[in-house]
Amino acid sequence: MPDPALIAHRGYAGVAPENTVGAAVAAASREDTTMIELDVQPAACGTPVVIHDERLEGDPSRSRAGRPLTDATGLVWETALADIQSASVLGTDETVPTLADVLAAVPDSVGVNVELKHCGASDLRFAELLGPDERAERRALWTPFVERVVADCDAFGGEILFSSFCEGALAAAREVGPEYDRAVLVWDALESGLELARRYDCEAIHPPRNAIAGLPLAGTEYAGFDSEAPAIDIVETAHEEGRAVNVWTVETWVQYDQLAAAGVDGIIVEYPGLRRGSDPLSR
Template identity: 50%
Template structure:
């Protein structure tokens, strides 16, 4: 279960604090998990060995054409949909799961010196005391049906699609000591985790809180991950989109944590903490400033 250990919402570094670092890279993980500076008597600033910048790291995973697992968010290596076309994700092109591993892992990320890493290399860079939230992004298919509550044959079919990829991801994660949580917009991914492991899972909520909570109930999820505008009692709540649902109260009543994405400012983090959320999935470490 995601937790900070000090009564405050845990701070989850979204793609390794994507607002500060080249996302989903080894350098991002290293920067996000560095120890925080503290002032000592005499105004000497030194690292605090007991406190890291992030409590958890969130990483997206996708397979290459060779079946290797890489840490990347976009379907296309040149994806720029989340950056208003300002800069491509990498200096390469092609669909990730249709591209060989050597090409994918030699692509530089966001005009930095960092390249797309193997998932195992990302995990090697995460200290043992930092948890890993693995977002199962795509198993190498287009027909995923994200955000839907599925039943019967439809759920069985989607679970079968995800199963080989999930099995490979679990093998990589199980070679590392970190606490882990698997999240996805796709119910089939969570169902596959539940078939193969006792690891905790969390549905990522998109447009329907009811569907997200139903998926959580179906698969005995340890948490739910709603967007920031789904949190009732905050200035960000979108009543037109989410009605009168109270995901925090409902999730907590069923023993589930609520970890919110994607938080950009300290004010958002402060209001979400007041609303009782358990985790802040953020692009910047500074959102946790006292």
């Protein structure tokens, strides 16, 4: 069985300032990195910027060793691009980049998983299955931003994979950039994730690490799932339908070993070197 693809979560956020050019370049320099995962949302002018949280100072419920995400404040999509680009990330010299800047800095030998995190709307309908009328409305809401993202990705020569928890984002991605692969991110319900994957012809599905049947990890609470065993074998079902399974977010080599043995296709990891036999410090 081949090793799963190693996907660097926010550019290996466990060892580098997340979602920055420096993190992406360092991740790309490792021979074992298959793909870099990053998050995008719009600045006030609509330019796609690479940042996870809705607010520049970060979500206080998300632990980053007590540090604010950046030294700026305010909602990302209400902030001028220049102010976002000058914001220091986690007390380092790295600043919040545009998507175009990150894609220009990494070689096309490494793929990029672009998570469509936010479009600047107040209600994203996170991880919900929508009715037909709502789908059209949400697709239209996301389309202007996704058009900007696709335009940036068109200038990149490597593999691009769009992913999202939001149905509107997946619908817009299929309409605006049908040539790019898509993946549904799963939160709290494998059935809903599979339905979205089918609805939008997604090439992949991204469940959390505790949603893989038969593993000790499945007995832990994470990402909206409780400690009950998964009712669906997501690896078997996805593979029968011709979809890849990329699991998030893995923090230890023990977790990596369990998921690799379960036959997943990719593992989104917080740290480099989790694959057995690799050097965590080598580049």
